[in-house]
Amino acid sequence: MMAQTLTRRALQACVKRIRESAYGRTINSISPCFLCKGHSSSSNLVLTSISIDITRSFHLSSSFNAIKEFILSDIGEGIREVQVLEWFVKEGEKIAQFDPVCEVKSDKASVTITCRFDGIIRKLHYDVDETAQVGKPLLDIEVDKIKDAPTDHVDDVEEVPSSTHQTIKGSKVLATPAVRRLAMENTIDLGDIQGTGKDGRILKEDVLIHLEGATQHLTEIAPLPEQPVPNKSKSTPVSRVAEQSPAIVRPVLGKDRTEPIKGITKAMVKVMSEALTIPHFGYYDELDLSNLVQLRKEIKYVAEKRGIKLSYMPIFIKAASMALTDFPILNSSLDSKCQHITYKASHNIGLAMDTPEGLTVPNVKNVQSLSILEIAGELNRLQSLGSAGKLGSSDLSNGTFSLSNIGTIGGTYARPIIHPPQVAIGALGKIQVLPRYDYHGNLIKAHIMNVSWSADHRVIDGATMARFSNKWKELIENPSKMILDLK
Numbered sequence: 232m233m234a235q236t237l238t239r240r241a242l243q244a245c246v247k248r249i250r251e252s253a254y255g256r257t258i259n260s261i262s263p264c265f266l267c268k269g270h271s272s273s274s275n276l277v278l279t280s281i282s283i284d285i286t287r288s289f290h291l292s293s294s295f296n297a298i299k300e301f302i303l304s305d306i307g308e309g310i311r312e313v314q315v316l317e318w319f320v321k322e323g324e325k326i327a328q329f330d331p332v333c334e335v336k337s338d339k340a341s342v343t344i345t346c347r348f349d350g351i352i353r354k355l356h357y358d359v360d361e362t363a364q365v366g367k368p369l370l371d372i373e374v375d376k377i378k379d380a381p382t383d384h385v386d387d388v389e390e391v392p393s394s395t396h397q398t399i400k401g402s403k404v405l406a407t408p409a410v411r412r413l414a415m416e417n418t419i420d421l422g423d424i425q426g427t428g429k430d431g432r433i434l435k436e437d438v439l440i441h442l443e444g445a446t447q448h449l450t451e452i453a454p455l456p457e458q459p460v461p462n463k464s465k466s467t468p469v470s471r472v473a474e475q476s477p478a479i480v481r482p483v484l485g486k487d488r489t490e491p492i493k494g495i496t497k498a499m500v501k502v503m504s505e506a507l508t509i510p511h512f513g514y515y516d517e518l519d520l521s522n523l524v525q526l527r528k529e530i531k532y533v534a535e536k537r538g539i540k541l542s543y544m545p546i547f548i549k550a551a552s553m554a555l556t557d558f559p560i561l562n563s564s565l566d567s568k569c570q571h572i573t574y575k576a577s578h579n580i581g582l583a584m585d586t587p588e589g590l591t592v593p594n595v596k597n598v599q600s601l602s603i604l605e606i607a608g609e610l611n612r613l614q615s616l617g618s619a620g621k622l623g624s625s626d627l628s629n630g631t632f633s634l635s636n637i638g639t640i641g642g643t644y645a646r647p648i649i650h651p652p653q654v655a656i657g658a659l660g661k662i663q664v665l666p667r668y669d670y671h672g673n674l675i676k677a678h679i680m681n682v683s684w685s686a687d688h689r690v691i692d693g694a695t696m697a698r699f700s701n702k703w704k705e706l707i708e709n710p711s712k713m714i715l716d717l718k
């Protein structure tokens with residue numbers, strides 16, 4: 232056996248077979264013919280080189296009894312919980328590092344979670360559709376005890392320069408800068424936390440669990456609001472007719488259903504509650520789209536030939552970007568304390584999208600440097616992802632201005648709600664053929680669309696909104712004027 236040589240490929244195959252057969256059970260002996268069966272002996276790689284692997288495989292199987300909790304790590308963007316959409320694994324199944332485990336959906340995007348260990352799935356902590364908590368176990372894996380799972384808690388593998396070690400209560404607190412930042416942002420003293428990482432290192436999960444414990448404690452001690460006691464002594468006067476006629480009892484068909492708010496609705500609750508703090512003002516106008524309707528008829532087929540569906544939306548979006556160039560304050564964001572306004576360099580124009588899961592607002596990035604056809608292509612991509620419920624967080628984040636084309640469904644005017652931290656949004660009504668007078672006073676058929684703007688009155692005034700709207704309207708009503716400034 233020692234003298235036999237194998238090709239590198241064959242060697243890898245051997246190791247793989249040993250691992251596979253050793254996985255999850257105890258191997259007491261490995262015979263040479265098992266190893267060498269079917270392999271050529273033409274290479275210069277000596278079999279002894281895999282003796283370590285054999286031993287490792289042997290140990291791997293014999294020590295497959297450490298159950299490790301796979302904690303759902305921080306996904307970022309302040310996401311604290313996710314909905315489990317699909318499991319890719321079953322209890323009792325073997326899994327390897329980086330294999331996909333499940334798909335989860337936050338209020339922002341879908342994410343595929345991959346495994347951090349080699350092992351056997353022992354327990355899935357959630358059913359499909361249940362809400363999984365960040366920082367809590369997602370599943371249990373039986374792992375190799377001797378293998379130190381290197382990618383466990385990716386954040387915590389980060390090296391911390393010794394100078395950043397903080398001395399609390401006479402002892403060093405081990406934590407990565409990210410964990411320290413998280414603790415600092417939540418005014419948590421790291422000395423109060425017992426680290427569960429290597430050598431007592433404090434992990435992000437430890438901070439989150441500590442934080443959650445504190446929140447729970449607060450909820451527990453908060454007094455319940457006093458309920459008003461109904462005054463039974465006062466009787467409501469009822470008419471004699473009502474007294475005499477018996478109440479009509481109608482059969483109840485079905486029963487009430489209460490379900491948790493989740494997914495996109497949850498995001499809507501959050502964003503709209505935040506938007507309530509913004510003093511909105513509205514500005515409305517009417518546009519004659521007759522020229523644009525004619526132009527789109529002519530260019531729609533050209534786009535189609537290039538595999539792109541061209542609706543009006545890419546033109547509305549491009550015109551908005553061109554107008555924003557003249558009114559950059561409408562493409563800005565306001566900080567939560569209203570101390571600073573940031574003029575955004577990119578025109579990332581969000582569009583309200585009606586998807587099977589509800590309203591979502593992906594955005595087309597850097598519209599200022601895209602052609603109308605490129606915007607249309609991007610819109611097509613976002614629409615197909617939206618209808619499949621697969622929009623990613625990069626598509627949904629960093630929008631700087633928004634448009635909502637509710638006219639595809641119906642309606643004329645609307646009152647759109649600003650998507651914080653943005654400062655303005657426009658809602659577009661249905662394009663209708665209506666009678667109007669032309670420049671010479673003749674009655675004509677016109678394609679009319681209404682626009683309803685909402686802006687944050689803390690930083691935007693009505694005149695600015697009106698001037699911006701005029702500029703946008705001029706471009707939409709006279710699309711040939713757009714050509715001059717198209718980039």
Ligand code: CO6
Pocket residue numbers: 541542543544545582583584585586590610614635636637638639640645646647648658659660661662680
């Ligand atoms: N009127 C009439 N017809 C229209 C309009 C308007 N305003 N806009 C587009 N269309 C046409 C469009 O040209 C297509 O016609 P064909 O090209 O001849 O097939 C057709 O309607 C369908 O367009 P489609 O939806 O495919 O594409 P479009 O690029 O126009 O819109 C979208 C994309 C993602 C904006 C749209 O699909 C959508 O989801 N709209 C609903 C948005 C929504 O739910 N907004 C409400 C947010 S909450 O704002 C809010 C204040 C409240 C009301």
